[in-house]
Every structure is written in C-alpha cells, then in structure tokens.
Amino acid sequence: xxxxxxxxxxxLTYGHIDIIKRLNDMFDEVVVAILKNEEKKSLFTLEERxxxxxxxxxxxxxxxxxxxxxxxxLVNFAKEExxxxxxxxxxxxxxxxxxxNIARINASLxxxxxxxxxxxxxxxxxxxxxxxxxxxxxxxxISPFVSKNVExxxxxxxxx
Ligand code: ADP
Numbered sequence: 001x002x003x004x005x006x007x008x009x010x011x012l013t014y015g016h017i018d019i020i021k022r023l024n025d026m027f028d029e030v031v032v033a034i035l036k037n038e039e040k041k042s043l044f045t046l047e048e049r050x051x052x053x054x055x056x057x058x059x060x061x062x063x064x065x066x067x068x069x070x071x072x073x074l075v076n077f078a079k080e081e082x083x084x085x086x087x088x089x090x091x092x093x094x095x096x097x098x099x100x101n102i103a104r105i106n107a108s109l110x111x112x113x114x115x116x117x118x119x120x121x122x123x124x125x126x127x128x129x130x131x132x133x134x135x136x137x138x139x140x141x142i143s144p145f146v147s148k149n150v151e152x153x154x155x156x157x158x159x160x
Contacts, residue, residue, distance in 0.1 A: 002029040002083040003116070006074055009034055010042040011150045012052040013132055015124040017060075019089045020053075022118060024062040031081055034069040043133055043157060052150050075110040084113045091120040091128070 003023055009016055009032075023030045032053055036046050044052075050067050057065050070077035078086065086106065088099050096117075103115035132145045132154070139160040142151055 001027050001085065002031065002081065003027045003085045003087050004031045004033050004074075004078055004081060004083050005087045006033040006035060006070070006077075008042060008129065009049045009053065010044050010129050011049065011132065011146060011154060012056065013124070013127045013129055013146050013150075014144075015089065015091070015120055015127040017056050017147070018121045018124055019087070019118055020056065020065060021060060021062065023087055024060075024064045027085075028064060030062075030065045031083070032065060032067050033074075033077060034067065036069045036071045038071075044153070048153065052147075052153070055149055056147070073109070075106050075113060078106075078110060078113060084110070086113065086115045088115060088117055089120050090117045091125045 005020065005023055007016065020030065020032060034046060034049050034053075042049070046069055050069070053067050056062070057067070074086065078084065086103075090096055090099065099115070099117065106115060107113045127145045132142055135145075136142050136154040136158045139158060142154055146154065
C-alpha cells in the first residue's frame with residue numbers, strides 16, 4: 001500500500017520527521033509530497049525543502065520513502081500517484097477541526113479517498129514550522145525543534 005504525506009515542510013521539523021518514520025514502518029511506499037504553491041510564500045525553495053527531507057531519508061535508512069512535489073489540487077496528485085490514502089499529522093483540536101473539512105472535501109472529489117491521521121508524538125506536538133521560523137527570526141535557539149542541518153540553514157537565512 002502506498003500513502004501520500006503532503007505538506008509545506010517549510011522547514012522540516014522533528015514533528016514531520018517522526019511522522020515520516022512512522023509511515024515508513026507502516027506502508028510499502030510513502031510519497032512525501034511537497035506543496036509548491038507560489039501563493040503560499042515559502043521561506044525555503046522547493047529544492048532546499050527537498051534536500052532537508054532527502055538527508056533524513058538517508059540518515060535513517062527510510063527505504064520506503066520517496067520525495068515528490070505538487071501544486072494544484074491534492075486529489076489530482078493522488079490520482080496521478082494511483083493512491084487513495086493521504087496521511088496527516090494531528091497536533092491540536094484546531095488541527096482536527098481544519099483537517100476534517102479538507103478530508104471530506106477531498107473524499108467528495110475523489111471517490112474512496114481516505115485521509116488517515118497520526119497523533120503527533122507528545123514530545124513534538126507543540127512544534128510547527130511557523131513557530132520555528134518565528135523563533136529563528138528573533139535569533140533564538142531552534143535546536144530542540146529541528147535537525148542540525150535545518151538549524152544551520154535557518155541560521156543562514158536569518159543571519160546568526
Ligand atoms: P501544511 O501547510 O500542509 O499544514 P505543514 O508542513 O505545516 O504543511 O504540515 C504537514 C503535515 O505535518 C500536516 O499534516 C501537519 O499537521 C503535520 N505536522 C506538522 N507539524 C507536526 C508535528 N509537530 N507533529 C506531527 N505532525 C505535524
């Protein structure tokens with residue numbers, strides 16, 4: 001079975017890494033799908049975000065994981081990939097409220113599509129890419145939230 005794990009990954013955090021590892025253990029094939037939507041202005045380029053994920057795959061020997069990118073509707077990407085399973089992480093009740101609507105819309109656009117939710121690891125459930133960027137913008141310590149290579153890339157962007 002093949003699962004798609006879509007997101008912005010701008011940047012990749014320990015929360016994302018935890019989900020990717022768990023999916024690697026559960027599925028034959030995991031497609032980490034990076035959203036390249038131009039309107040949602042990202043700090044890191046698509047190539048930079050890809051590189052962050054590639055390093056995690058290599059370091060952890062995640063041999064079921066592939067990286068792809070998409071824009072437009074996620075359901076169209078899922079159709080192209082021939083997969084009817086989307087995975088999302090759940091941190092807060094707020095995530096659930098938002099995600100359940102998207103999941104229903106997606107299911108109505110693609111018959112049989114299932115969205116599965118993985119509960120965030122309690123150690124990482126407070127971590128978000130936007131929170132990490134905010135701390136980094138004030139030159140704070142981001143080492144508890146992201147891997148060393150991502151930390152270095154953030155420090156480069158924010159010049160500290
Ligand atoms: P998006 O813009 O699609 O929400 P993100 O990169 O912020 O992209 O998140 C991608 C997925 O990873 C989402 O399902 C999100 O809930 C999940 N996620 C983000 N941070 C964490 C975390 N700390 N723990 C578990 N899941 C997370």
